[in-house]
Amino acid sequence: MVLCVKNLSVSIERSRIVHGIDCHLHEGELLMLLGPNGAGKSTLLRAISGDLAYGGSVSLSGRELGEWRPEHLARQRAVMPQRVEVNFPLTVEEVVQLGRSELRAGMNDPVVDRLMDDLDIAHLRHRLVPGLSGGEQQRLQLARVLAQIMDSPGERLLLLDECTSALDPAHQQMVLDLVRRLAKEEGVAVLAVMHDLNLAAQFADRLMLMKAGYRVHSGSAWDVLTPDLLETVYGFSARVVELEEGYPMVVPRRGAPVRAQLAPLNPSCRQAS
Amino acid sequence: MIRDAAGRIGYSPSLLVALSAAVLVALVSITSGAYPLALADILSVFTGQEATDPVASMVLLEVRMPRFLLGFLVGAVLAVSGALLQGLFRNPLADPGLIGVSAGASLAAIAVIVLGNTWLGGWLAMTGEWALPIAAFLGGSGTVLLAWRIANRSGQTAVATLLLAGIAINAVAGAATGLLTFYATDEELRSLTFWTMGSLGHAGWDDLLVGAPFMLLALLATPWLARPLDAFLLGESVVGHLGYRTDTIKKAAILVVGLGVGAAVAVSGLIGFVGLVVPHLVRQMVGASHRMVLPLSILVGGTLLVAADSLARVVVAPAELPIGLMMALIGGPFFLALLLRTKVI
Structure with a gap:
């Protein structure tokens, strides 16, 4: 198992943001984290990234996060x-090269070149980053992040926080396609926070739905994206249709009342850890 | 000038230009002054010829050389400290002077001068001839740490807070310095004025001997910081994600700045704006990667200070302007121009 999270809790300034989350990821698995704003998705991801102090346990390849040497961890995660x-x-190229460890750093790194091609930023190679559009910057950051673990031996984990939020639909497909290929062909385990339910349904192996810091439900797209759960968790009314490709698509009902703030969290939905 | 797609000159051409400028400025600085030296004099002194004018030899070896070397080292250290702080704080306006590091170092040095015979007698006995540089180093590092703590309360560096904290630190250090001035004797007052205005006028081999080890140590540590500082430009959390020990890097950078600026202030007093002007110029030439910015800042900083020092010696000859005043005259307007061009701080 690449990632094993047990009973993870996070508090920020004495208020608890994440409550006792369990989740695990196997090699090549793509888990997407869904939930309304403020559900604790990013906080959970940041705790697993080692940015926030947490209670409970996070282990990578069987070793607790704190026991890793930072430079070793950076090659696996x-x-x-x-x-x-x-x-x-x-420049764009300089930022992507930051993802390479010092030993491998150098000009004309084939991994850097390939990633810039894959993410459609090769033509921006010598441009300065502050002048790029939001979408270009997002693809650039993904290239830097992927460069970090691209040719590392052993189990690898990729943590993505809304990696497609600034992208146009074509680039969203391109980016998630690349991420999915990395998972399936190279065995990288991926945990991605997403907002777009339909993209999540299209690309994830498994979905986990969060609300108010709790895990509400997890399973396949068909298990998680049900009208009832969407109503309960997000507070909007939608129908779920089956696409030819076999995965579900969420179609919100126009004009139906949205009760995002009011939607109660039904305690029976919380899966006890 | 030839520039690449990103509007830069590139590392190798920049290095060449900077090296040529350094050599030119070195020659001008060593030959010009109240007692002009010809290139032939310099050559004959260094080749050990008999027919050398003894005064020329004395001026070159006892006055110009130590002054040039000290000026270059101080300029290099101040410039590279500016570059380090700007990377650490992710802001092009950070500078040892602006955030109060120089004032902290200078206050500590002045305290040693004024209170050395009374309250701080134990310190003098303990540190001997190193009393000033060590005190200035402690004052400098303490101030970087203080500014860092104040600006980082929320976990992210608040730049406005940092600069405002700098104003407060400068004010408090200034007031404390004023208080010490009030208590100082006439003799102490004279050496004290030297600190507040900044000067290389008294530079001799003994200053170099005391200050150079600290400054060289600071300069030698910078290559190790270059790559992690590039990561800092992407944000503090990214530094950790990329496998660097964020806290260690921060502490090392703070130590280097405290060490370098402390020693620079100890030997030359308060010289502002070098740390602000130089990295900015260098980034215009080669971009922001610290692997290029740090070495070039060392070269350009040393050159700039030596050039300013040469200018300070000739504009009101036979007297000379304090170099601190000279740099403020150059740096002040530059800082204003930078502020006007920077849209968001």
Whole structure:
């Protein structure tokens, strides 16, 4: 097992944001984390990234997070934060190269070249990062993050926080396709926070639905994306239709009342850890 | 000038230009002054010829050389400290002077001068001739740490807070310095003025001997910080994700800045704006990667300070302007221009 999270809780400034979450990821598995704003998805991801103090246990390849040497951990686990702001005049290529460890750093790194091609930023290679569009910056950060674990031996974990939020539909497909290929062909385990339910249904192996810091439900797209659960968790009314490809698509009902703030969290939905 | 797609000159051409400028400025600085030296004099002194003018030899070896070397080292250290702080704080406006590090170092040095015979007698007895640089180092590092703590309360560096904290630190250090001035004797006052205005006028081999080890140590540590500082430009959490020990890097950078700026202030007093102007110029030439910014800042910083020092010696010859004033005259308007061009702080 690549990632094993047991009874994970996170508190920020004495208020508890994440309550006793369990989850695990096997090699090549793609788990997407869904839930309304403020559900604790990003907080959970940041705790697993080692950015936040947590209660409970997070282990990678059987070793507790804190027992890893930072430089070893960086070769097995890469993190793409929700937002990375670059104010200094670094070029696209320089930022991607930051993902390479010092030993492998150098000009004309084939991994760097391939990733820039795969993510459609090769033509921006010498451009300065502060002048890029939001979508270009997002693809750039993903390239940097992937460069970090691209040719590492052993089990690898990729943590993505809304990696497609600034992308147009074509680039969303391109990016998630690449991520899914990495999972299926190279065995990288992926945990991704998503907002787009239909993209999640299309690309994930498994979905986990969160609300108010609790895990509400997890399972296949068909298990999780039900009208009832969407109503309960998000507070909006939708129908779920089956696409030819075999996965579900969520179609919100126009004009139906949205009760995002009011939607109660039904305690029976919480799966006790 | 030839620039690449990102509008940069590139590392190798920049290095070449900077090296040529350094050599040119070195020659001008060593030959010019109240007693002009010809290139022939310099050559004959260094080749050990008999027919050398003894005064020229004395001026070169006892006055110009130590002054040039000290000026270059101080400029290099101040510039690279500016680059380190700007990377650490992710802000191009951070500078040892602006955030109060120089003032902290200078306050500690002045305290040793004024209170050395009374309250701080034990310190003098303990540290001997190193009393000033060590005190300035402690004052400098303490101030970086303080500014860091204040600006980082929320976990992220608040830049406005940092600069405002700098104003407060400068004010408090200034007030404390004023208080010490009030208690100082006439003789102490004279050496004290030297600190507040910044000067290389008294530079001799003994200053170099005391200050250079600290400054060289600071300069030698910088290559190790280059790559982690690039990661800092993407944000503090990214530093950890990329496998660097964030806290260790921060502490090392703070130590290097405290060590370097402390020693620089100890030998030359308060010289502002080098740390602000130089990294900015360098980034215009080669971009922001610290692997290029740090070495070039060392070269350009040393050159700039030596050039300013040469200028300070000739504009009101036979007297000379304090180099601190000279740099403030150059750096002040530059800082304003930078502020006007920076849209968001």
